Amino acid sequence: MSINPGTRQPETMKAELLIIGAGPAGMAAAEAAHGLGIDVVVVDEQAARGGQFLRQPPASFKLTDWLPGKTYSKAKTLLARSAELSDVKWLLRATVAGIFPVNNAQPGEARFRIIIDTQDGTQDWQARSVLIAGGCYDLPVTFPGWTIPGVMAAGGIQAFIKSQQLVPGQRFVLAGSHPLQLVIADQIIQAGGEVAAVLFAQSQSRALSLVRQPLTLWRHANKFIQMASILIRLRKAGVPVRFNQAVVQANGAEQLQSVSVASVNRQGEILKGASEEIECDRLGICYSFLSSAELVRQVNANCIWNARRGGWIAQHDHWMRSSIAGIYVAGETTGVAGSDTAMVEGKLAALGCALDLGQLQLSSAEQQALSMRRDLRRLNVFAELLSQLSWPNDAFFDQLISDSSIVCKCEELSAGELRQMLQDNPEISTASSAKLLSRAGMGLCQGRYCHHAVTRVVAQTRGLEEQEVVGFTSRFPAKPLSIGHLTELKG
Amino acid sequence: MADVDVINFATTDCASVNFAAVKFDVGIIGGGLIGCATASYLAKAGARVILLERGQINQGASGQNAGSLHFQLEHRLIQNLDVQQRELEFYVGLAKLSIEDWKNIEVDLGCDPQLAMHGGLMVAETSEQTALLERKSRIEQSQGLSVNLLDGTQARNLAPYLAESVVAALHCPDEGHCNPRLLTPAYARRASACGAIIKAGAEVKTIERKDSGWRVSFQQSGSKPGSDAATVHNINCDMVLNAAGAGAPAIAVMANLHLPLFAVGLTMNATEKAAPVVAHLIQHVGRKLSLKQTDDGNLLIGGGWSAQLRQKHGRWSADESPQLLLDSVMGNLRTAAEVVPLVKSLRLIRTWTGTTCITADQLPVLGEVAQAPGFFVAAGGSGFTYGPTYARLMSERMLTGQSSYSLEPFSPARFGGLNAFMA
């Protein structure tokens, strides 16, 4: 049941648990919380439930075989079940702009005021508890030419196929370090597209090192079988899968024409000298992911920075509580770990919330949580291993950020200009102060697509650790918000 | 050890410098606009200067304010016209000086801090507000500030983007804006180039009288006790300038002085970029509003809407960023949309809060504390618009004992009674 935002009355904009994100974590939490009798509202910016993992096609598309394969089956059944949750309100095409704590909230009253922007206007919601499960996005990687039309996040290409049933180009190159790019290459081929190459920055033995862990192999056999089938299909289709190679430049004036590829040695050093050119009209970048932590940081919940595990990682306890009472976190928000982990964390967060709302006895909650936590331990081992084999190393990206590359695409600031500013102002040593002077991070994407690169440039230039440098302040609005809408909000 | 005049320190390395061996003329505490600009003027005149900033240069109000150059009397200053006429006249006199200082700033700094002085309009929407504009314009004109009252039609001829509800506007042709993110770092670079030592990440720990001057000790900010970084450095200086903005009272405490400056949390909003439409600085005589369009195209909307200061141990904490209040954002944007309707077609992309400081009489504190010879204060009161002027006058005062424009009405002596009992 979807709510038409235009007809909802202000007095009814209340929830016991407001879930941000209708992906695997959000859906799992909604289902569990609903089952425990909690009044749930789920908000998502996309037009349909499922998050990025599922990227549902429009209802008007009639598809017989959407997202085949075991990887998606659990989430697909969850998606189907979530459609049956009659009392859960799904607020879609709705963006959470801010979460504001209510001062002196009495027991039983709303603790948070949540400002949500929809196509028809801004809404002012109240909730006793909030679960932030906003997912993650492809790590933007800065290199010369990365802003040329045709260069895309690999996940973006995948979403065109999964959701829109469109192969968004003719000849694709995929480059990065994450095995997901093999999945995407396979999806492109199966949809009738052409893949010129799949390039991994790391060595083959490192990329496939999980195979050498027998216990992991045993426990996650499905994933390996799937990967093996993909590799077979790619070979059959004549798609070169190469290792120790990285795209160092995208070429083309108005549109991507080719990419320049260089070799990478075992230490992760990109070798200078002749690079090879591969003609293509689409490049999918697939190194890693960043968690969408803007709302978590807006409420000042504790986070730690770990680039390899998703950048800003929300800290939580064994009930998925963040450091702010009443705010829970689940899914990639707590560290990029995949949809299976997200679904378990969502369920656990719902338990934690129910416990805190007094809807559940501790003993009952503990009992249910036992197996969930066991699953999480196992899943996190895999996620950690996967992130290790798919992450080049922190400083790898520095080599791609040439002076000519655009480090802040919104403000069109080049890395060279940023470095010059740092040289002229030796007292600047944080990303935040660099932002102030260079304008990096002051555009519409609000720093999502440059904060990692800016952090790398400042860290490298100053000889500091990322943790000492990192951090653009996160404030309302979490996404650009129409002032016309905001000023029409009642109250 | 190299000659102090030519050393330019990198962010972290203090270890190789023997600070105690040098006698500085002035030790400046606070790396905001007033601190860096004063350092620049002093160093240019040949003084030996060291500036200590506990965070990053321009991290405080100097870098967070709206960047307005408001030479006419602001909304907050005219709440007590009857009582404060003399002080306000003096303040307006300062405005005239400031206009000249700003006109020279590019030459002075050797760079363009995105200065625009295309005029300001303080609007009125009611007849009472128009009367206020008339009253204050008489004070302003008496001091020779160029202002002229326009009716609604004239205002819209000049500024077609103003709403129909505007019935009058006081036009001040020299008002405008400058980019606060560029200005202070430019002064810091200038000061360094003239031989001043600019030290960020340096937290002042003690301030004591020593011989006929002062001794200031500092430590690397956030250093762990017992580590190398936690080494305490001492500097000796003839004079100390407390230019620590919202942190100034705490610095004064180290010198055993009361300094009645009070922290205030304020809110700012920035829209996405738009084609150049708003050429003027817009203010309102009866409502809280300041609005301008920067060189880059964003509209900056502020005007004194409060942000919630955080508290620590029952006291206001000037250390953390104040909490954003949604009601302030809404109120501010509504006011802006009513006066400049095009604002509604734009997206809000950024808000931020900052902490500035004010005195009870709304005027700045500028001068030497009589009970503590050699201890100077420069803080409060339109620190951005008048910052370069305060800095220039303070540097004159510190070097020669006098300033070319009297700072007497702003002297700490007006609070002298508070420090009469401090040892």
Added chain:
Amino acid sequence: MVDEREVSAYAGETLATVLLAQGITVFNRTLKGRPRGPYCNMGGCFECQVPMAYPGADTFNWVRACMVTADAGMKIVTGATLSAQPGKPTTAELTTATPGGSIAGKRP
């Protein structure tokens, strides 16, 4: 309608899909004139913005093409320069924007 040409789309497609299927990759231009097109396809990067007017309306607003579902009668401009006149791209931009070459997208 894209740049004054009528274009057909499958019901439910996003504007980004419609444009890519038409072979258009330059969705807008930056203030420095650089061409930009979709990058993240999930509403975060703002690279895919186009001015769009709802059916029957003549006010254009910048929207993320990847987040808006195509509707009959919608008008889109491609290649417009970012931060044009608030609320409305200039007439010059409406007439000079031209769509790209051959259709690049494939439907399975």
